[in-house]
Amino acid sequence: MRKLMILSAGIVSCFAPLVSAEPYHVPSHCPRPDANFFLPEDALTEESEVDVKADTAQLVDLGTSVFTGKVDVRRGGQQLNANRATYNQSTGKVTAQGDVRLRDSEMSIFGDQAEWDLNEDRGTLIDAKYQMKQMNARGEATHVNRQGTQSTHLKNAIYTTCMEDDDFWKLRAGEVDLDHEEGVGRAYDVVLRMMDVPVFYTPYISFPLSDERKSGFLIPSIGSSNETGFDVSTPYYWNIAPEMDATLTPRYMSDRGLMLIGEYRYLTSSSEGLIDAGFLGSDSLRQNGDEINPNYNEDRKHFSFQQDGRYANRWRTNVDYNYVSDRAYLEDFSGNLSLSSTTHLNRLLNVNYYGDIWRFGARVQGYQSLLQEVEDPYQRLPQLTLNGLLPDQAYGLSYEFNSEFTAFDHNDLVTGQRLNLEPGVSLPMGTAGFFVTPRVALKQSYYSLDNIRAQSQFDESSINRTLPVVSLDSGLIFERPMSFAGNKMIQTLEPRAFYLYIPYRNQDDIPLFDTNLRTFGMGSMFSHDRFTGPDRIGDANQVTVGLTSRFIDEETGREKLRMTLGQIQYFSDRKVNLRPDARETTSDSDYIAEAVASITEEWALAGQIQWDPDSSQSNMSSLQLRYRSDDGGVFNIAHRYRKDDGENRFPLEQVDVSGSVPINDQWSLIGRYYRSLMDSTTLEALAGVEYHSCCWATRMVFRDYINDINADSRNKAIYFEIELKGLGRFGKKSESLLENSIMGYE
Known part of the structure; x- marks a missing residue:
C-alpha cells in the first residue's frame, strides 16, 4: 500500500501543471539582454498606419512593393527588419528574407524568413531564435507564430532562462504557447534536459512568465527524517480571486501515513486573515527509536485562525485561535525547536478603539496547554481596558487615566474579578539640554474572589487596595564635537536620575492571576512597576541612576556607539514579593551595562551584562557580533x-x-x-x-x-x-x- 501511495504522489507531481510561488531574480553579476532587443514601452500605439523605410523601393505590381537594403517596417508597436521585404498593400501581408528580426516591447525574434500579416497583427518566422523580456528567457523553434503582443505559438521549440554561453537546462517541446497577457507558458510533449541529458518527460507542463500568482501545482517537496520517514508533499495553489487564495497540500509520510493540509488566505477592504488546518488519519508510527508513540493509530490534526481587522479608521480587531489534537503534535510535525518547545497555544479575541484622547480595549483569552508539568494560566473572560491621556493642559500639566476590569477563570485555582483604576498627573519640563518630570498617581484595586476554598491561604472574598505612586524623572544632555579616525563626531553625555516612592502594603491575601516579576534590565530600572501585572504593587523608596554616552557621525547622523550604565539605590527593604514573607534586603541592585557599536557598515557588536557587586559575579550576560x-x-x-x-x-x-x-x-x-x-x-x-x-x-x-x-x-x-x-x-x-x-x- 505504501509503495502504491508513493508512486501515486510521484505521478501527480510529474503530470501536473506547475506554477512558481517564488519570484525569479537574476543575480547582479549576470549579463542582461541588450536593450536594443526590445522596443521601449512607449513605442506601443494604436495607430494602424504602416511606416516602411529602406535603401531602395520598387513597385512591381498594383499594390505590391519590394524593398531592399536595411528594410524597416513599423506598425502598432511592432517592428520588422530584414534585407529584403515584399509588401502587399491590399492584403496587408509582408514577406521578408535575410537577417529578419521581428520585435516589440516584450519579445524579439530572429530568423531567415518571415511572413507578417499587418491586418491581423500576426507574423510567422521559420527556423527562428527568440529572446523574451519576461523572465530573461530565450530559445529556438522551427516555427514561431507571433500574434500581436498577446501570445506566441512555437513548434519544435527549446525554452530556457540560461544565458547564451550556458545551456545547463532546456525544455524541448513539440509545441509551446506563451500567453503574455496571463503571464503563463504552456508546453506539450516536453522533455527536460540538464547538461543535454534527458531527465524528465511530461505530456504537458505550464510555467510562469512573470511573478503574478497563478493556480496550479507547486513544485513537490521530497525528503526524509527520523520523525516521518520518507516525506513527500505536492501542494496545489488555487488563485481564487485577487483578494483570496488557498493551498491544498497532500503530505505523505512513509512512517505515519497521509496528511492533508489546507491553507486559506483572504484580504478585504477592512480585514485580512488566514485559516490553516491539517488532518492525519490514524498515525501508523508505532515506535520512534526507543520511544513508544502514544498517539499510535490515533487521528492527528491541527487548526489555526488568524485575522486582523480595521474598521472606521479607529476600531481594530485581532483573532488568534490555535488547536492541536494532542500534546506532541508540534514536536512530531514542526521540525523546529522553538515551536516544539511551545507550552501553550493562544486563543485570543481583541477589539480595540483608538481615539484622540481615549483608548478602549476588550479581550477574551484562553489557552490550550501542551505540557502536563506546567500549570495552566488563567483565562481572561473577559478583560476590558479604558486608558486616556490629556497632555499639555493648563500650567503645562498632563493628565492620564488607566483602568482595567478582568474576570479570571481557572479549573483548579481561586477565580474572581479584578478592577484597577490609576489616575495620574505629571508636569513635564525641559529644553533640548535637560528634562524634569514629576508625577503623582493613585493605584486602586478591587477584587471579588470566588472558589477561595481551592487555595487555603485566601480568606477574604472582597479585597480593596489603594496606594499612591510618586516619581521624579530627570536628565541632562551634554554634547561636544570630536574627531576620530579622521571623521567628525559628536559625543553626548546623558546622566539620568529617576526617583520612585510607593508605600508598603501586605498583599499576600491577593491571588496571582497574571503577575510576575519583571525581567531585570535597563528598561525595568526606569519603570514605575516592579511586576508585570497589578496583583502586586511593589513597595519602593529608591533612585535609579544611569549614564549614557553616544558617538554620532556628524555628517550622516548615524549612531556609531552607544554605552549605558545603570544601577538602583534602595533606601529601604522591598517587602512585597511573589512569595509570602519574602523580602529583598540589599541596598543596591545589580549593575546593568549595555553597549551597541556599529563598527563599520558591515560589522556590529551588541552586549549586555548584569553584574552583582556583592558577589562579584554576573547574573546575566549576552554578547553578539554580527556581519552583513x-x-x-x-x-x-x-x-x-x-x-x-x-x-x-x-x-x-x-x-x-x-x-x-x-x-x-x-x-x-x-x-x-x-x-x-x-x-x-x-x-x-x-x-x-x-x-x-x-x-x-x-x-x-x-x-x-x-x-x-x-x-x-x-x-x-x-x-x-x-x-x-x-x-x-x-x-x-x-x-x-x-x-x-x-x-x-x-
Missing part, C-alpha cells in the same frame, strides 16, 4: 548566559554561531552551531553549500537537531533542492529553515 555584506554574506556569533539562582526556572548558557559565507559570485557555505553549554547538548548543527548561477541554483544542507531538550533521541535530515530559474524548484525546501536558523539570511 552587500554580496549577501552573513555571520553571527552570540553567547547567552542566565545564572541559576535557585529561583530561576530557566537558567541557561548557550553559544550560537551561524553564517552564510560567499566564496565567489556563485558558491556559498552555510552553517549553524547552536549548543547549550549548561546541558552539554547541541541543539542544532547545520552545514551546507549552495550554488547560484544565472539560470539555475542548488542547495544541499545536513541538519542534526532536537525537538525536545529533555529527549534522548536526535533527529537528522538532509535537504537537497535544485532550482531551474523561471521553471521551479525540486527537492526538499530549506529556505524557511535557513531564515529561522541564520539571522539575516536571505
